[in-house]
Amino acid sequence: MKFELKEHHRNICESDLISDLKEVACKLNKKYVSRNEYEKNGKYSATPYIRTFGTWTNALKIAGLNIERSPKDYKRIPDEMLLDDVREVAESLFKDSISTKEYIEHGNFSVQTILARFPSWNDVLEKAKLNKTSYRVITDEELFEEIERLWRQKGEQPTTTDIKSGLSEYSLNTYSRRFGGWRKALFAFIEYIDKNTETIDNVEKGEFIETDTGQEQILLEVDKKQLKKRTRRDINLRLRFKVLQRDGFKCCACGASPAKDPSVELHVDHIIPWSKGGETVLENLQTLCSKCNLGKSDLFEE
């Protein structure tokens, strides 16, 4: 193939654009031509088409071509078509880079399909002529936080369908690569929740006292009243999930559940407000929906 730069036309008339698009379709023997396919085979870049017709789809319409890939085209999707779609999603969002999550929400193909062809998402972005996303390591803790959020939002165990439908901030691939699959990710999450770290997280260390014999002893039984605050105000992920689990992912006051009504938002809150001496422990925490939680804070003015 001869390498040459596309001619730089500022004002190409509509009919020239359309006839060249038709010609490419004819040459490729296709009823649908993607932007990348066109750029590889046509006289111009896709830009004057967008400028003249608003969208690539409009240009296809005017040229009398199909505006969607037929199911036949899906059978063996060429790499170019995948890249094309990534680029189109980025453009539709007015961005020069997109995340896998954004692609899952707006793209035509699955991220798994795309990542099976390319070594990484950054590689996909580069080949689609987009900017790479800044690389950041997502911690296990962040993934667990997200699983807890999904679980709370749904009021029941989140499924791969939820992740694929874009409910999660991270793609299914991220969970799978970290834990070896969605089920394994859930197992790891439950294991993390059940790990007993109460002593580290919530209870202050025992005090050391001098005894008559001069020996150091650890005073384990600290009078709780002597300690101003034994627990932190913020409810950590483990505790929050345990409260939700105990309460069956339902509001303790009105019984509302996101599993029945997706608009219900669950919160975990202190029964005796922390500011009034209430501890951040399982027994002093409850699940409330946002409506009941609002009503409650009027009463207590925490």
Ligand SMILES: [Zn+2]
């Ligand atoms: Zn409620």
